[in-house]
Amino acid sequence: MTRLTPVRRRRERRGDGLAMLPAPEGDALDLPTSILALATTLHLAILVLLRHRSRRGGPLLLLPSAGLAAAPWVAPEPVWLLSGLALHAGWFVLSGRLFAGAGSPAASPRAEAGGRAGASAASARPAPPAPARRQGFEPATVLAVVDETREIRTFRLRRPEGFTFVPGQFLMVRVLLDGKPVVRCYSISSAPEATGYLEISVKRQGLVSGALHATVRPGSALEVKGPAGSFTYPGDDARPLVLLAGGVGITPLVSMLRHAVAAEPTRPVTLLYSVKGPEDVAFADELRSVARRHPQVRLAVTFTARAPEGALSGRIDGALVSRHVPDPAGAVYCVCGPLPMIEASRALLSSLGVPAAQVRAEAFEAAVAAAATAPVRKADTGMGQALRVEFTRSGRSAVAAPGRSLLEVAEEAGVEVPSLCRAGACGTCKSRLVNGEVDFPDDLLDPGERREGWILPCVARPLTGCALDA
Structure with missing residues (x-):
């Protein structure tokens, strides 16, 4: 006779009824x-x-x-x-x-010898190829215009097909003033992850930037070229990222911040931002929101002139850095602002034990972000005299109107001289003066280069007839 063993059962609620299911033996744990x-x-x-x-x-x-x-x-x-x-x-x-x-998707496009020599094996990442600079200017429709402060305005542009960039890079923008094309450079403030658009944030100073503020509206078209610039997001370095911004120098750094929270959400990022007063804080609402929603992001704003009660005051100093960066020597830094701020920041970080190789800042990027808006010089009609300029390599010549730079004379003569900033900051247009005399700032090149005849045509104006190797 077969002996029957009782089966233990448990209740399981299914819908509105109860179903009896066998309970497996030994499931108590x-x-x-x-x-x-x-x-x-x-x-x-x-x-x-x-x-x-x-x-x-x-x-x-x-x-x-x-x-x-x-x-x-x-x-x-x-x-x-x-x-x-x-x-x-x-x-x-x-x-x-x-x-x-293992790499993040947006690493620096340039193998900076100093920056990478100091990186440890644990923090170094291989950098992917830099985005290729597109040939020639192309139209970009303005989609929106937003006032970040009384002086800084963001222009959202339709992103050209296939346009890629690394946070920190800039666009060249060409506009017509008095019927003549004028080029200025502006840092991209949007992140690469933004779909379908680019943003540049422009401070109203200088003739070109003033014209953008006064005339550009949604639906306008700007001619743009780029990207360019080597002051880029340190995606090839896994250490915590610290961003030091002064004034409108925030523009390339906010692109880096936006990219960091999108592409590397576990990377610690600290933004220390120095401005004159509360009304000068660009992207204020967004910065507060990012710091609130992302625990890996730290934000500190300090005011140099009109600090509200209870707010931080003074410039970025060692106490501020040490308070917000747990291990200053173990982070990588990106600094953008006026040139004196960059120099002071380098000295400050050095005093905190930060190797120079871990600090990224370039005078050109500061010039691009803080201005790149040098007023367009008009010919001083009735003053000076027209001078002949020879371009030895191309075999061309032109008459330089009073007040015109050698770069402008070259462009009017159809002579190709590579250029970017047009403000004596980037060195792209550096050329050799074969003969003649020019008005040229002494502090833009080192003495050895000046003795060899090198000048920057974008800020050099002929004093006599001269010849340029171009």
């Missing part, structure tokens, strides 16, 4: 499905963070994480559940060191 699902979710969250932090880790990152994510269903006992989570957290920390070079 198993955990409810909801707990297993929660553990799996935690594992998957760690996996996603790993992918954000090191996008090229490949199977070496995915396979262990995927295996650990399945572990709660294979071994549902509490001891194995807790052990799996601890093991996965340890793998997250370890992989951050093993794959620090």
Whole structure:
């Protein structure tokens, strides 16, 4: 006779009724499905963070994480559940060191010898190729105009097809003034992740920037060219990022900040921003929102002239940096603002033990962000005299009207002279003066270059007839 063994049953609510299901033997220590699902979710969250932090880790990152994510269903006992989570957290920390070079999608386009020589093996990342500069100017429709402060206005432009850039780079903008084309450079303030548009944020100073503020409206068209510039987001360095901004120098740095929270959401980012008064804080609402929503972002604004009660006052100093950057020597810095601020920041960071190789700042980028708006010189009619300028390499010549720079004379003669800033800051147009005398600032080139006849045609004006190697 067959002996019947009672089957233990449990109740499970299904819809509005009760279903009787057999309970597997030995399940007293198993955990409810909801707990297993929660553990799996935690594992998957760690996996996603790993992918954000090191996008090229490949199977070496995915396979262990995927295996650990399945572990709660294979071994549902509490001891194995807790052990799996601890093991996965340890793998997250370890992989951050093993794959620090796995790269973020927006690394610096230039192998800066100084910047990379000081990077440790744990923090160095291979940099992908720089975005190619597009040939020639192309039209870009203005989609929107936004006042960031009384003096800074953001122009949102339709993004040309296939246009790519690295945060920190700038656009060249060509406008017509008095019937003549004039080019100025403006830092891109939007992030590469922005879809379908680019933004430049322009301070109203100088003739060209003033004209943009006065005349450009949604629907207007600007001629743009770029990107250009080597002051870029340090995507090839995994260390915490510190951004030091002075005035309108915030424009390339806000592009970096926007990119950091989108592409590297676990990277610590600190923004220290110095302005005269509360009305001068650009992107104020957005900066507060980013700092509130992203715990890895720290923000401090200090006021040099009109500090509200209870606010930080004075310039960026060692106390401010030390308060907001836990390990100053262990971070990488991007500095943008007026040239005196950049020089002071370099000295300050050096005093805090930060190697010079970990500080990125260039006078040209400061000029681009803080102005790049040198007034267009008009010919001083009735003063001086027209002078002949020879261009020896091209075999052309032209008559220089009074007050015209050699770069302007070359362009009017159809002679190609590479140029970007047109303000004596970038050095792109550097050429050799074959003979003659020019009015040229003494402090833009070192004495050796000046003795060899080098000048910057964009800010050099002939005093006599002369010849230029162009």
